[in-house]
Amino acid sequence: MVNRDFEYYMENLSDEEFFSRFTEEEMMEIKSRSTIHQFGKGQVLFFQEDYKNYCYYLLKGLIRLEKTDETGDFQYIDYVTGHSFLPYGEFLNPDNMNNYTGFAATEIILLMIPRDLLEKITMANNEQMIYMYQMIAEVLVFTERRIQMTTISSAKQRVIQTLAIWMYDLGHRMGERIVINYPLTIGELATVSGTTRETAGRVVKALTEEGLIGFTRQEIIYLDLDYFNELLW
Secondary structure (H helix, E strand, C coil): CCCCHHHHHHHCCHHHHCCCCCCHHHHHHHHHHEEEEECCCCCEECCCCCCCCEEEEECCCCCEEEEEECCCCEEEEEECCCCCCEECCCCCCCCEEEEEEEEEEEEEEEEEEEEEHHHHHHHCHHHHHHHHHHHHHHHHHHHHHHHHHHHCHHHHHHHHHHHHHHHHHHHHECCCCCCCCCCHHHHHHHHHHHHHHHHHHHHHHHHHHCCCCCEECCEEECCCCCHHHHHCC
């Protein structure tokens, strides 16, 4: 990617929903102190328990977030799609350490904003503060859904519930369908669901045969939205 591509992203930053409430002066300050970087698939963006020097805005691609315990077992796995800010849950938190490790799940383009700058500007902008509060509330709703999922004894139901959460978090509507245009695998679905790859594969095969989803190496297509929405609300 050449410099003019980065310039294009920076020039059009105000068109992104997250930045639309900042004043022209605030945007000038954000642009002057922020940097855009391109990362290849698999690169580490930040480590769990690193100092939080930056906030991030994902302009393109998919980020995978992982939190592990002392034994290395996963406690938390999540994904962030393009045109998204992170981390909402840690914004304005006095704890200076990252709660998880971030990886580029695909090739990504990432805006890195100094944390102290964004916190200062946001606290002086009531519209942005309200917007951030609304987004944090939304994150909490789906964090609760994920916690509830861990209490489900049926591995099959955990897989289906994970697919429902992915539909809301990662998908975008295309006509009567919702599509996730990222290469999520059966193995990743199994890990997030807390089950084996074989079990996740059987569930996906059954859902596919029932005409509820399409699942390929490049995308997941949700064909029956009502079925998955009923699991969330």
